[in-house]
Amino acid sequence: MGGMTGTRDMPDTARRRRSGGHAGNAARRTGAAIDQMPWAPPLNTDRPTEPLTDEGVAAIHDGAMRVLEEIGIEFLNHEALALFRQAGCTVEGTNVRMGREWVTEMVARAPRTFTLTPRNPERRLTVGDGHLLFGNVSSPPSWWDLEIGRKVPGTREKCADLFRLTQAFNCIHFAGGYPVEPVDLPPATRHLDVLFDKLTLTDKVAHAYSLGPERVEDVMEMVRLAAGLSHDDFAATPRMYTNINSTSPLKHDYPMIDGCLRLIRRGQAVIVTPFTLAGAMAPVTMAGAVTLSIAEALSAIALFQWVVPGCPCVIGTFTSNVDMKSGAPAFGTPEYMRATQMTGQMARFYGLPLRASGSCAANVPDGQAMWETSNALWSAVQAGTSFVYHAAGWLEGGLIASPEKFVMDCEVLQMIQRYFDPALTATGPGDIALDAIREVGSSGHYFGIQHTQDRYETAFYQPIASDWRNFEAWQTAGGMWSAERAHGIYRRIVDSFEPPPMDPGHREALADFVARRKAEGGAPTDF
């Protein structure tokens, strides 16, 4: 028990001791760069926070239905227009209006829960049913780290470093889009290189951008090859997903809808996430922005359910507000939290799993970054979210990816995982501990008693990036602020990183495919 009663600074001793426990196993798996909790996507057992009354839910539903019935959505995709016509919707030019009965009937076809199985079946995810899944930041064009100290363009190597973090952290459950845009790679073949990196550096569920038929088909083929699956086996169950955004207000563009249609026809999953920034491309009122978002999302999900009944669909929320001072998007605000919770209520009303985000407006991994991201992540939890995009690494409203922020966010994510450990709120006789209270009485302490000895290795959360030493010990150890510590953790992870096991034949097939598609010129770049 020396670690508890002794000096306030003995990480090495404590680490050796704990390496016998569950955290130690996890540390060994990741090359001991970090001591963390095991892979175990949390199950959200909290009752959601529901700011809307039943009447409020009905009002937003009615508003969204009237948008679809009276105003309509633009679909800049000829195939979608033909499908809507076939379904009996009113198509005028690119405008589609649809009745609430039809929308409701279609949306009801979507499963409340489904699985996603990547090349490593141990990383299979359940979407819906209270499972809480976290993914890396996706799509920032720029990178910032503490060593460079500036905002610089993303590169393939930086992108790969973020894949290494994605793989190393057990609290990151899926690989989102490019964690930073590798602008050093030619656009025509960029997707081939990045997906090769993603599928070899991680064994977690992968994402395809819906940026044109060739890219979508290439990524599906690469996910299939990486897992060594037949075409039939690939299509038999969801292996991957795409995430699309509507072009708010009231518009879906060609490639996004095209990509979704391609995925659902091969049994894969889609997420539809309108980006409704209140006061800019959505009403200035949060209920209005949510109403618009719901209408846009349901219009696409109804289409997909018409085409492939029962295909796995997730409804996304990305409703926030603009900064009245600068016009820039704000994130992690009170409005953002409430919009996320309200959309969670609507998602449950429609029986759809929800996607939300970790996000912030901060430009560097400072206090603001963490209070905004904490707000965003906890509101995702409170909303009953299934899929949390951008859960680690996001800065500057999504324009910057930062490895320090990634590490810091993972501390919060792992705390959320621990928060849902039922042991924390168990109330059996051993938990109430009356005998221990009697044994210690009014003058002893609980350090050395058997009740503590039996439980102390797993009793409390063990942090990754937090430093809990007192000021003096912390100062003696270098006096590092959390971003500096996170930088060190990032470097340790990438420097000691070992890619997850992969069948050499599968890897070779993947590399051959990339080489062939590169020789063919890749994908068109006219998007």
Place this chain on the structure above:
Amino acid sequence: MGGMTGTRDMPDTARRRRSGGHAGNAARRTGAAIDQMPWAPPLNTDRPTEPLTDEGVAAIHDGAMRVLEEIGIEFLNHEALALFRQAGCTVEGTNVRMGREWVTEMVARAPRTFTLTPRNPERRLTVGDGHLLFGNVSSPPSWWDLEIGRKVPGTREKCADLFRLTQAFNCIHFAGGYPVEPVDLPPATRHLDVLFDKLTLTDKVAHAYSLGPERVEDVMEMVRLAAGLSHDDFAATPRMYTNINSTSPLKHDYPMIDGCLRLIRRGQAVIVTPFTLAGAMAPVTMAGAVTLSIAEALSAIALFQWVVPGCPCVIGTFTSNVDMKSGAPAFGTPEYMRATQMTGQMARFYGLPLRASGSCAANVPDGQAMWETSNALWSAVQAGTSFVYHAAGWLEGGLIASPEKFVMDCEVLQMIQRYFDPALTATGPGDIALDAIREVGSSGHYFGIQHTQDRYETAFYQPIASDWRNFEAWQTAGGMWSAERAHGIYRRIVDSFEPPPMDPGHREALADFVARRKAEGGAPTDF
């Protein structure tokens, strides 16, 4: 609408425009050092997060009652022992055992809600009934700020600066204990000087430490004089409060109980907050630590209700866990959050208002400080807390007060205030905004339309310390991290601070009292 559509960096213009609104009025009141939301303690309308089942609540209640019935609590206060004897409890030496029927009957006498009225009646607080009240950090011996860059002892001037922040921020509703211990003041008269500063620099509800009869009586007298009240008027309704900690495990010391008895006999309020650190002075299990905390708190509250039936009492939680690496207390952990929520359930079971805290283990106002404090504050919200102690300014497990942290925390507190603005989740026709959605259609934007114009001044949260500009604008403006910005805000507030209005006669009476008591030698220092 130029502020929304134009350049991304126009704080002056935006500030001028907004100064016509509610925020501007607030800014004028505080000398324009900060632009903030008005004084309006939030009403928590969220359903609490309740990790315990009814059986779990019953198990903790039964555990706590068995502690009181079978094990007993030590009361190192002869008057309390006599009172317990009079009430029919079993007193053996300093050990007091009490039956659950008596405890339940006594605790049921406590009001579910009461008010606290400071010298400025506009600052009257309602405790309970969903009102969410925030107070400054209390009792750290040390100070840290970005300019000094070191941990230094507290002084009267630093303490006064924190009172200035306490007064300046509308989201701080009450003045807790000394926001930093002024160790440059002699212990015998320290309370006289600090209370003089508190009662002249702020007009918010004040606190008395229960550190001996003389100090408690002095503070009550000073609160009375500062408000210009007769003795009867002072006692007619709660004007102030004390907060006591049990000496866990299972012990209440002399001065704490003495102070409470003095306050309740003059109609003032008490908060009983056991400091049950799981694995140290409480069981390693969270339910066990909560059980111990409940038993300790109820034993004192039952006593107070025996003495003064219906006296205003708050039950406090300060249950956290130790760091297994260093033995230091950890704060804002998943265990801390769950303990706070569980105690909230127990407080509602007993019909008592709850006190919780904003807290962290971080040593500097960095990312860790904010993810830990965010966890603590949001769990206080989720627990249905009435009184949030240490809500602003706390570092290093309560050993350091920091003005930067104070400012940063106030951003989170003001966001919580805004989060509970019903406008955010309103769903009337104007909120659903169908007409606006129709007007803008699929190709316009919402910047310029009437629906936005009518609402944009108050539509969104306006931050105090957050910088929402993009990276380039932020960099051009100095590239300051949030702690640096907070330092500047702190300096602006204290440099332009004007004390709240005070009747000159009341102030003179207060000064005379301090002078007289100093001449008498103050209070004994043998505590």
